[in-house]
Amino acid sequence: MRLAVIDLGTNTFHLIIAEQNAGELQIIYKTNQPVKLGEDITKNNLIIPTAFERGITCLQDFKAEIDKYEIDVVKATATSGVRSAKNGMDFVEAAKERAGIEIDIIDGDEEAQYIYEGVKWSGAITGKSLIMDIGGGSTEFILCDEESLVWKKSYNIGAARLMQAFFNSDPINETDTSSIINHLAEELKALKIICNEYAPETLIGSAGAFETFAGMINDDIDIKTIATADIPLLDYKNLAAQLIQSTHQERANMEGLIPLRVDMIVMASILTNYILDEFGIKTIKLSTYDLKMGVLQSLKS
Known part of the structure; x- marks a missing residue:
């Protein structure tokens, strides 16, 4: 089974693809892009248009990789940059419509829990x-x-x-x-x-x-x-x-x-x-x- 995770950070979007065999995970591809989704976000609490477009373009690139690797399960999580922006849900809807990526906006508690699980694994x-x-x-x-x-x-x-x-x-x-x-x-x-x-x-x-x-x-x-x-x-x-x-x-x-x-x-x-x-x-x-x-x-x- 092949799994893909997209982490939509405020600065950087990450894509990681892994293959699971007998309970073991092997990373087979990873990449990131410096999207800077949070550029100037503190001014009006909005994802500005240029950052919005950079984010969607990046997700379109990620979707092309996901399709190429024939992924079974995809999970995309968005953190502070999306959850705190007034137009965060607009970005989520655009990601689904224009990039075919469904985004789960996670709260700070979930974010911390996932970080703990990742660090523990290390x-x-x-x-x-x-x-x-x-x-x-x-x-x-x-x-x-x-x-x-x-x-x-x-x-x-x-x-x-x-x-x-x-x-x-x-x-x-x-x-x-x-x-x-x-x-x-x-x-x-x-x-x-x-x-x-x-x-x-x-x-x-x-x-x-x-x-x-x-x-x-x-x-x-x-x-x-x-x-x-x-x-x-x-x-x-x-x-x-x-x-x-x-x-x-x-x-x-x-x-x-x-x-x-x-x-x-x-x-x-x-x-x-x-x-x-x-x-x-x-x-x-x-x-x-x-x-x-x-x-x-x-x-x-």
Whole structure:
């Protein structure tokens, strides 16, 4: 049986195709496109026309691949970018009519659950952990250990959303940085309470920005083939400081930093720094398995 998962993120759309044999899943194809569906979304809470069209075109491309691979089961999930937009349902209807893709808009709780299942599958969870998945529109936090999910919550503090609201200087200045940190402190009150009680020892970054951090720190890592990797704390801190202090052009010239993340990596660094400092976490891991892998796992028969 062949399965396909489409993950419609606020920045990037992903397609992953797997074959199931005797209960085992083997990835046979994967691709992604930097659609930037959430471009300027904070202005009027709308998917703007150019982003809308990029999204539909991408889904048409994905549908062509799905047809080529003769897929038995397809599941497409949309997260913050679609669920928070006033015209999100218009996009869902257009995707069905023009691309033949039926989209399931999932809420923040479902999103966090799928992320947990994906990260668990990677083997990254050892002991008390805090999973963080920095998306474009939202960021999910999950407290867990190897056996169980303890607590989960989705917050509208994704990198694109933070960037559109607070990133007004180049390089980012202290005023903008302070505004972001104050916003995080206000938004993450519940997380602070539960983390002070649970005391996670490891921060697990789910794909995205954490793949960039890991790859820039160690260029021997092949992100496409590994499930998990350690991110040394001191190396991360040095890299984050460099990213935050650099200009857009300096970051654009950095090895291992894809164009989509040139500016959003600054937001991801500030957010990650805040979590590490606030909760005194000293160990960081990457899980390349994220929401789409959790969705894929849920389709296994």
